[in-house]
């Protein structure tokens with residue numbers, strides 16, 4: 001898979017990835033990681049966990065990728081890699097690697113894939129997590145602020161009932177067992193560090209939905 005080494009892309013195979021993650025207690029894969037700041041913060045707080053962020057947009061990840069290579073006292077970290085890839089074309093090196101798979105504040109096709117849900121996106125999560133691993137999705141949109149997205153992408157109305165209804169059954173067919181559906185507010189999102197999360201958290205009042213569970 002193609003990972004960032006500073007601003008450069010390098011290709012690593014499964015064996016190289018195995019060596020990079022060796023010695024860490026857990027692996028977390030964050031799909032649609034954006035600028036990488038959410039996992040950077042988590043990686044600092046959890047040095048025993050290795051974080052792999054994937055996103056198709058290389059440019060947005062470069063600033064954090066450069067920081068990762070610095071000396072520890074300047075912000076360098078050994079427990080994060082950022083990979084350029086899309087959920088619908090997950091690198092085979094990530095197959096069944098993760099103790100946790102997260103998709104935080106998705107947009108575009110990733111939003112559709114997680115919320116509608118679309119088979120190939122749910123399979124991407126199921127096939128990235130280890131058996132017994134965990135998943136976490138956090139999403140938000142509202143007819144008051146995203147009427148256009150809702151219309152053009154034919155997005156369902158978000159509610160606790162929506163995620164506890166047929167959605168839960170569809171995920172189960174793909175090996176994802178929903179264990180909790182919560183509605184959270186802006187305060188909760190202030191705990192995330194990405195530019196996007198901060199824009200949402202400190203912007204207009206919103207409902208955020210957090211869906212968590214286990215992977216068979």
Ligand SMILES: C[S@@+](CC[C@H](N)C(=O)[O-])C[C@H]1O[C@@H](n2cnc3c(N)ncnc32)[C@H](O)[C@@H]1O
Pocket residue numbers: 031032033034035038054055056057060085086087088103104105106107108109110194195196197
């Ligand atoms: C709203 S941003 C959120 C980014 C990050 N999770 C955060 O919390 O800041 C959505 C991200 O999803 C990424 N994305 C869109 N389509 C994707 C896909 N098919 N596979 C993976 N990531 C995708 C975008 O490039 C963007 O970085």
